[in-house]
Amino acid sequence: MIVLNVLLLVLCSIYPLVDGVGFRGFTFQGLEEPEPLKKDADKDVIEGWIIQPLDHFNYRDNRSWSMRYRENSVFLKKNGPILIMIGGEWEISNGFLQGGLMYEIGSKYGALMYYTEHRYYGKSKPTKDISTENLQYLNVDQALADLAYFIETKKKEKNLEKSTVIVFGGSYAGNMAAWARLKYPHLIQKAHFLEYYEVVTKSLGKYSEKCVEDVKIAFDLVEELLTAQDGPDKLKLYFNLCNVPNVKSPSDLGYLMNTLAEIFAATVQYDNVENGQTKIAALCNNMTAAHLGSPLQRLAHVVSKQDKCLDVNYNNFVKKYRNISWDSPAVQDMSELD
Ligand SMILES: *[C@@H]1O[C@H](CO)[C@@H](O)[C@H](O)[C@H]1NC(C)=O
Ligand SMILES: *[C@@H]1O[C@H](CO)[C@@H](O)[C@H](O)[C@H]1NC(C)=O
Ligand SMILES: *[C@@H]1O[C@H](CO)[C@@H](O)[C@H](O)[C@H]1NC(C)=O
Numbered sequence: 001m002i003v004l005n006v007l008l009l010v011l012c013s014i015y016p017l018v019d020g021v022g023f024r025g026f027t028f029q030g031l032e033e034p035e036p037l038k039k040d041a042d043k044d045v046i047e048g049w050i051i052q053p054l055d056h057f058n059y060r061d062n063r064s065w066s067m068r069y070r071e072n073s074v075f076l077k078k079n080g081p082i083l084i085m086i087g088g089e090w091e092i093s094n095g096f097l098q099g100g101l102m103y104e105i106g107s108k109y110g111a112l113m114y115y116t117e118h119r120y121y122g123k124s125k126p127t128k129d130i131s132t133e134n135l136q137y138l139n140v141d142q143a144l145a146d147l148a149y150f151i152e153t154k155k156k157e158k159n160l161e162k163s164t165v166i167v168f169g170g171s172y173a174g175n176m177a178a179w180a181r182l183k184y185p186h187l188i189q190k191a192h193f194l195e196y197y198e199v200v201t202k203s204l205g206k207y208s209e210k211c212v213e214d215v216k217i218a219f220d221l222v223e224e225l226l227t228a229q230d231g232p233d234k235l236k237l238y239f240n241l242c243n244v245p246n247v248k249s250p251s252d253l254g255y256l257m258n259t260l261a262e263i264f265a266a267t268v269q270y271d272n273v274e275n276g277q278t279k280i281a282a283l284c285n286n287m288t289a290a291h292l293g294s295p296l297q298r299l300a301h302v303v304s305k306q307d308k309c310l311d312v313n314y315n316n317f318v319k320k321y322r323n324i325s326w327d328s329p330a331v332q333d334m335s336e337l338d
Helices: 101-109 138-156 172-183 198-208 207-229 231-239 252-269 277-286 295-303 316-320
Strands: 006-010 045-053 064-072 084-088 112-116 166-168 188-190
Touching: 006 295, 045 138, 064 138, 084 101, 084 138, 084 172, 112 188, 138 166, 138 172, 166 172, 172 316, 188 198, 198 207, 198 252, 198 277, 207 231, 207 252, 207 277, 207 295, 231 295, 252 277, 252 295, 277 295
Parallel strands: 006 166, 006 188, 084 112, 084 166
Antiparallel strands: 045 064, 064 112
16 A cells, blocks of 8 residues: 655646647647756756556556656755656656746755656656557556655655655646545545636636637537537538538547637646737637627637648547657657647
8 A cells, every 4th residue: 555645736727838839639748847046956956767567557567667757855854745746748857846836835845856757758668669559558547656656665765754745737747636636535635626627717707707708609609500400511611620520420529629629728728928918818809809700700710720721530630649659750749740
């Protein structure tokens, strides 16, 4: 039995994305990192590796692999807390161990700080390639077990068995922090976690309630059109889709709705000031602008591309990920795919 005290802290939308790639089709490249608070900050961070089981849930499978992490122990005091920034679907680097909220808490409370790399990302490669067979070990249950094993191992190794563990995460890794609590409820002291799109709605509503209303009107109409007789053709026209959406395919439906919805999620998650206004303000100003037509037309305005049609075919989306090489474009540079 693993005994952890995990105090949970979920950060969902504070760090905007590095090159503003957006997360359409989950081609997300990582959280933008805080600036180091001092010169030579890299000297405080060391890189480490921990041997992890490939399959935490099959004791007959003894295969293992090396998971990478980064550590900053300059503030550590006796029995200080352990703060862990959970890595998500990106490569880890030093930033969160050199500045930002976790770092400030760490410096104040004499903490040991870590940034763990998620299996299958960055240099943490558990298998020789990414064939379907080998990708069966890429799932959140295994990743959470990696985290639990990491905490247990480090507590012993550093003689910090009594320390409180606080986990941090943004985006998918923010969910991981919350799921760690669900999965190990006896180990966790506190959690505050709202459903993702509730936070998105609240954030838009803070800027303008009208924005939330018009977004809702537009989405209600999309749903109506999906079941109306000539609705799918109309959707193709309004949203400049490459094909008439196949409403009989749950995957295509899900992918279409995700495509329409995630611009709001991404705008909230990576909100920052651009050209003198926040991205939320820019988006909501479009969603409430009467001169752009009905709420549905405004939604089309913010979602559709002018120069090329919007491909909402799920199989085309999946095609990009069929190359099983660690050198495949999907692994190496996900932004090229968009
Ligand atoms: C793993 O198990 C196999 C047989 O099941 C055995 O041959 C091998 O030596 C084991 N490897 C390790 C590292 O224990
Ligand atoms: C909203 O409209 C402005 C001006 O028309 C445009 O520059 C901006 O890109 C739009 N924003 C979004 C998120 O669609
Ligand atoms: C997969 O990607 C690698 C690296 O770009 C490339 O060399 C290889 O030909 C690709 N394989 C297939 C089957 O497309």
